[in-house]
Amino acid sequence: MAAAEHHAAGPLEQFSIEPLIPLNIGRYDVSFSNSAAFMVLAAVLIALLMTSSVKRGALVPGRLQSIAELLYEFVAGMVRDNAGPEARKFVPFVFTLFMFILLGNLLGMIPYTFTFTSHIIVTFALALTVFVMVTILGIVLHGFHFFSLFVPHGVPKVLLPLLVPIEILSYLTRPISLSIRLFANMMAGHTMMAVFSGFAVSMGVALGWLVGIAPLLLVIALTGFEILVAAIQAYVFAILTCLYLRDAIELH
């Protein structure tokens, strides 16, 4: 994040993976990296928030319990509205996904932290989990009939050999676009913030603080905007998961 002032190594420095506990299994480097550390931190924070807030289970919720209940009801409502009532079983899945991405995005907004959602491999793994799960769910629920998803409705038979591959490609696009959307938003936002905070320092040093304050004000505005993007992208990921779930469950 806004680390460009300190190690003036460029705006992409913040994305570098550093092994905290080096570890090799066979030929594979499975070091516990800063990325993994922040994933663990996010998971622990979610678990703490959810368990500590519902432990007391007060009828009139306190602050933490309110947060937990609001988040849960938000996700449960989203799943009900977008994936249909039969998708209620998947509320925990979507909730976990949403919270993990939200915490990953928001933790990255704290200076000196690492944003694990700014790495495509992380977002792609999440998107692939959704994709594989939805596909298996569709096949389990509908059997071979699931593949009628790829046959568009009301199309002349002559065109089917052309349209079915296009539909299949469109289906395979899902994990790619889902992961690129989250990764690109986070990476672009954090790079932009680092670049502008770098401007603030260099312009302030070279042209006086009166000039340097302009990019600083911009960074302040960008910080607010990035917090918004962090929440929106977690929401978009979750809502698209819901739409895919509805596809697999209802199959139109």
Place this chain on the structure above:
Amino acid sequence: MGSGFRIGVDVAAALAVGLGIGYLLDVWLGTKPWLLVVFFFLGAGAGILNVYRAVMGMGYQVGFRKSGGNHDKAPPERRDDG
């Protein structure tokens, strides 16, 4: 800005998937440039389809038939009883 970016990503992703599949099939079957070309155009088609669906408000559903007159399969009252 958000929806424009979303739709742009959809086109690029469809093209990338098409090119990737075409290239891998080419390597596998030894038909060097041809499947790449074919899948490039299929990927472009899929990208246009994605854009069409996104713009027409049909969500991201593959083969989604909302406007195809198939409403009776999912009666609207099911949305309320959840």
